[in-house]
Amino acid sequence: MSERPELAAAFSPAELEAPLYQKWLAAGYFTANPHSAKPPFTIVIPPPNVTGLLHIGHALDHTLQDILIRMKRMKGFEVLWLPGMDHAGIATQNVVEKQLAIQGLSRHDLGREAFVEKVWEWKHESGGAILAQMKRLGDSVDWSRERFTMDEGLSESVLTIFKRLYDAGLIYRAERIINWCTRCLTALSDIEVEHQDDAGEFVQVTYGKGDMQITVATTRPETMLGDGAVAVHPDDPRYAHMIGKEVLLPLVNRMIPIIADELVDPEFGTGAVKVTAAHDPNDFEMGMRHNIPFIIIMDEHGVMRGTGTEFDGMDRFDARVAVVAKLKEMGRVPSEKRPYIHSVGHCSRCDTTLEPRLSKQWFVKVGPLAKAAGDAVRDGRVKIEPAELEPRYFEWVDNMHDWCISRQLWWGHRIPVYYGADGDIVVCGPGEEPPAGYVQDPDVLDTWFSSALWPFSTLGWPAETDELKKFYPTSVLVTGYDILFFWVARMMLFGLFAMDGVQPFQTIALHGLVRDRFGKKMSKSRGNTVDPIEFMDKYGSDALRFTLARGANPGSDQALAEEWIAGARNFATKLWNASRFALMNGATIDGPLPAMDSLDDVNKWILTRFNETLVEADQLLEKYEFSKAMELIYHFAWDDLCDWYLELSKAAFAAGGEPAARSARVLGYILDNLLRLMHPVMPFITEALWCNLTGQETLVTAQWPTPILSHNDDGSKINIAKIQEIITEIRRFRSDQGVKGSAKILARFSNLGALSEYEAAIRHIVRCDSDVTETGNFASKIDVGSVVIEFDLSGAIDVKAERDRLKKDIVQAEKDRATAKVKLENEGFMAKAPLDVVTEIRERLAQTTSSIERLRAALEQLPVE
């Protein structure tokens, strides 16, 4: 065995992490197992949002993914990850828009080409920054594979799928209402709209004359000039007789029909709604349903045009005032409410109130695609973990509206549609050129359109590459449930379509969001956001990773507080110190593990417990139950290993000789394998400790531990449990009696039976000497099961404390006995409860009864106060 460098006395993550990461990168460990015989493990890695900063949500995402990747690599799988940067994310261009806004500019001042250039610059800058931050986290994704950018390869797949969908009749063009900024003179995507509660007005206006009169309510009276109808609910008795007839539209003096539509809420306003099909999204839908004319009454600046009234040429807000004034004059305003607070869309850049505007957009017809996406989950080809989130998926996928894919933005995949002078339309696939003179659609595709291609585009599709054959469908997608609808469902739609019905992934593992310590959503305005980098600086990446993994219950959110991370750091320190202790005492992996029958119960027990922990934690990790797996590992390492095994072994180590050597070998085995088990979660500290213990180069490429069945020994578990009980009771006695921790007291053990060989170890832990001269005054005693322990406190017994302790125990035992007795006296219980439960309760009754007897006897023996 080679000389090992001594572990530093203090654990310092800051000194550890960066050099280790450099070591891994330089040695190329992250690309292990390229020719594994096992089926490949392919994981889809969602992009970190390119805003230049690692968000705590991404830290969670990447921690969980990295745990799986590292574990699978150790298990010998060929691991392929499909990473990508935020290629066309709106966030990226929003950052640039905001940078421009600070200078008082908009993208229109730059022009399309210069703007796109600027976004690219930012993408590379921020992308580099965020990758560096993910390395800090220990992220073992090989980002050099990243090729999911707007390069040739992806463009080709976007063009291919667009054309295929178009040819299949699944992409169409239709008119729709979009948000229009009258100042920027541009359409805005939904994400560029900021909703604010504005103080508007709610005005009732009476239409019609004579006995055909109907009163509508509106927040936008000026649009009445473009009304095409009045709508009421079909079942509204107040208006039933008017449906199908016509009323006079005031000011413009046009007759408009009264229609019936389910969309109208009879409870709201007057129960009658004016329908301005060209200037309101809902009215537009009703207009489509009832064939109402789309009358445009405003130009792109928001100025009234073409109404043929005196209001033409007025700004929309001036017109609102004027129209109401005029209607009032005519006695047509029975009621008005002002201010009326309601939500109104504003331009995110210039704050101008947005105007709904009719325009032509491109859509994906989702019906057949969504049906397939739902069925893939329904028939079990795709598993959603946890299954509780399936209803949410179905709810969405089964009721999906057609998907508007055109965006009035400049950075993204431009829609491959070309228009001829005569209105002719040509869709160009890869390598195809439009006829001369044709002009390309100015809009770009929704970011999710290209993101949906991820699982196969990254494998070379549309080319039939070897990688595509080997790695599609992918094994798992790990992501937050918040993008189940946006991204996951869309990958399902396109994956199934493009890959002839083969699903994009076998499992969708969903985690929740990171929230603040009180479970509140993190937001900048609330000021409760946290910076993962800051926590890594302070407590180490391992601590952050462990905390995030420990909080990750499938599908549910997790609260995060600095103290939780400090706790994880404490755990890391504990491991460090335990390893130091182990190494000081000669823990080793050299030589064969001693045969089970040569080991004492302490060693058998820790081997058994490790087996149990390993088997369970492994199963949990395979089920994406990170939190439960962490809990198991944590308690094994801290409670079983540090608090009990190491303490119980100290006597043996101190004694030296063969028993010490056997324990040192067992301890070496446990540490070796525990560190392997923990590597995926805490890669840095485990690497440092494991390399020191084993003298090997790296833990990254080491094998995942396997349970050794012959190590299981139930008898040792029973005996150690008894020893733990004895020790706990003695400690409690000492504590109640106020005996100093360092003070040694005299004690006599009787009836230890099979446990007598552990008497020395027990005495060592609880600092009890035996009375070699047999002259002690063993005045107080405690019983633990059949074992009796008598103490000589030299008469200085705290009788009151002793009394209190016994009384408390009696109360508890009596309570337990009473519950057991009630059950056993219950005929129904005896008749119907399963036998093992009845037996258990019987044992409890016997046990509590005898403890009560012993406790009472002990109480009586105490001197009276």
Added chain:
RNA sequence: GGGUGGUUAGCUCAGUGGUAGAGCGCCUCGUUUACACCGAGGAUGUCGGGGGUUCGAAACCCUCACCGCCCACCA
């Protein structure tokens, strides 16, 4: 309005039919040769309310209340 998750210790959360748990926090004691980022001991809950099923309910059913999220809507 539709869908969906939740309500368990001071806080954050596990716990799907058989004596209520963890982490952090709290109280007491203690530097005994791995560790004070520690050790030992301790306290703390009519498991949201009400009904029901069951021998037995934190868990299953019904109902009410409150909190959250997604979607739609707000004329």
